[in-house]
Amino acid sequence: MFTKSLFAAVFAGALFFCEHGLAHEMWLQPQNFQIAADEMIDVDIIVGEDFAGTSYGFSPNNFRRLEVSKDGDRKDVGSEVGAKPAVSEVPFGPGLHVVTYQSANLVTSYSTVERFGRFLESKGLGEFTAKHEALNLEPGRFREVYSRYAKSLIAVDGGEGQDNSQNLTVEFTALANPYTDDLKDGLNFSLTKFGEPWSDQQVLVLEKPTGADAASRSLKIKTDGDGQLTIDVKPGHTYLLDVVHIRRPSEELAASLNAVWETLWASITFEVPE
Numbered sequence: 001m002f003t004k005s006l007f008a009a010v011f012a013g014a015l016f017f018c019e020h021g022l023a024h025e026m027w028l029q030p031q032n033f034q035i036a037a038d039e040m041i042d043v044d045i046i047v048g049e050d051f052a053g054t055s056y057g058f059s060p061n062n063f064r065r066l067e068v069s070k071d072g073d074r075k076d077v078g079s080e081v082g083a084k085p086a087v088s089e090v091p092f093g094p095g096l097h098v099v100t101y102q103s104a105n106l107v108t109s110y111s112t113v114e115r116f117g118r119f120l121e122s123k124g125l126g127e128f129t130a131k132h133e134a135l136n137l138e139p140g141r142f143r144e145v146y147s148r149y150a151k152s153l154i155a156v157d158g159g160e161g162q163d164n165s166q167n168l169t170v171e172f173t174a175l176a177n178p179y180t181d182d183l184k185d186g187l188n189f190s191l192t193k194f195g196e197p198w199s200d201q202q203v204l205v206l207e208k209p210t211g212a213d214a215a216s217r218s219l220k221i222k223t224d225g226d227g228q229l230t231i232d233v234k235p236g237h238t239y240l241l242d243v244v245h246i247r248r249p250s251e252e253l254a255a256s257l258n259a260v261w262e263t264l265w266a267s268i269t270f271e272v273p274e
Contacts, residue, residue, distance in 0.1 A: 024049050025204070025242045025267060028099050028152035031085060033210075033238070033271035034179065037157045041068055043087035043099050051206050051215040051240060058086040065102035070095050071161065096153060096161030096177060102168060103148040107257055111141050123244045124202030124220065128261075137260065145249055145259040153270040155179035169194060172241050172268035178233065179273055186230040191266070193245055197227025205231050206240040210271055215240075236274040242267045 024047055031042040044055040056062075058079035066077045070092040077087050091097055110116040117129040149168040153159075159179035165171060175188040191198045201223045206215040223229045233239065242265070248254070249262035 024053070025206075025240065026103075026148045026150060026265065027053075027240050027242070027267045027269050028087075028101055028150045029055070029269065030099070030152055030154050033153075033269075034155045034159065034273065035091070037091055037094055039091075041087060041089045041091055041097060041099065041154055041156075042085045043152060043154075044085045045087075045101065050218065051208050051238075052213055055084055056086065057082040057084045061104065063101060063103050065100060067100050068092075068097055069100065069166070070097045070156075091154075091156040094157035094160065096159045096163065096179065097156055098163060098166065099152045099154065100166045100168070101148065101150040105145050105147055105253070105257070107143055107145050107259065109141050109143045116142075116144075120246070123204075124222075125244065125246055128246055132260070135260070143257065143259045144261040144263060145253060145257050146263040146265065149264065149266045151268045153178060153268070155271075155273075165192070167195070168266065170198070170243065170245055170264045170266035172243075172266055174268070174270065175228070178239075178270045183233050183272065186232050187272075188228060188230050189241065189268070191223050191227050191229065191243060193264075197223075198243075198245075199223055199225045199227045201227075201243060201245075203229055204240075204242040206242070207234070208238055210236055210238045212238075233272045235272050238269065238271045240267060240269050 026047045029044045029046045046053040046055055048054060058081060067074050068089045073092045077089060079086060079088055087099055113132060120126050120128050149170050153163055162177060163174040165173050170193050173190045175190060178187055202220050205219050207217040208215045221229055245264040247262050249259050
């Protein structure tokens with residue numbers, strides 16, 4: 001498992017070389033998912049697992065995009081370097097706000113195919129172990145380049161409005177508003193990859209009572225043929241959805257970073273009010 005110092009190193013620069021133990025999620029964690037229009041949108045960048053992790057400060061070298069949007073309005077986050085929370089912005093006014101993050105390329109490494117295989121199995125990607133072995137690489141350490149695409153939904157003065165696509169490479173989009181809509185039949189999401197529906201893909205869902213320190217429930221479900229999924233939600237709970245796509249990197253990326261694989265991670269966080 002990563003130590004706290006290793007986590008800090010991940011966000012100290014755009015590239016970092018390490019070895020995965022178990023896969024760790026990255027998500028946006030608002031200090032409050034529901035705020036008044038005269039309060040600040042304060043959001044931490046978290047890396048961890050089971051909804052427990054470490055917060056990292058604002059570091060422009062680590063991301064390509066970090067912004068707050070509402071309907072057609074959007075603004076880049078302008079925090080000071082090292083600031084915690086990484087996001088602290090004035091809302092546009094009443095309504096549903098979306099915080100969007102896209103990381104720079106990061107690099108990890110594996111010493112054995114077995115360790116890589118355990119990561120793949122945990123994310124429902126076990127078939128790639130055989131694909132890796134078919135590459136007939138020299139035994140020993142190899143590298144993976146990865147990037148993160150995260151969203152968080154925040155309600156300002158009730159949070160009326162609708163989540164929309166932020167044109168991320170991999171992305172969850174809520175098809176209903178968790179703060180205002182009737183969720184007795186669950187909350188629907190679309191999952192896209194390169195702008196197209198991402199069907200039959202395993203998604204990790206974590207749930208915890210709002211204010212708790214770790215997940216109280218986790219499950220893995222698959223998107224349907226249209227790239228959609230529905231999750232049952234509970235009042236007074238916070239949710240994290242997480243998914244990973246793996247592919248061979250482009251020739252340019254493989255050459256510049258000496259990477260064998262590329263992974264793209266998407267996440268979204270939100271709260272269901274009491």
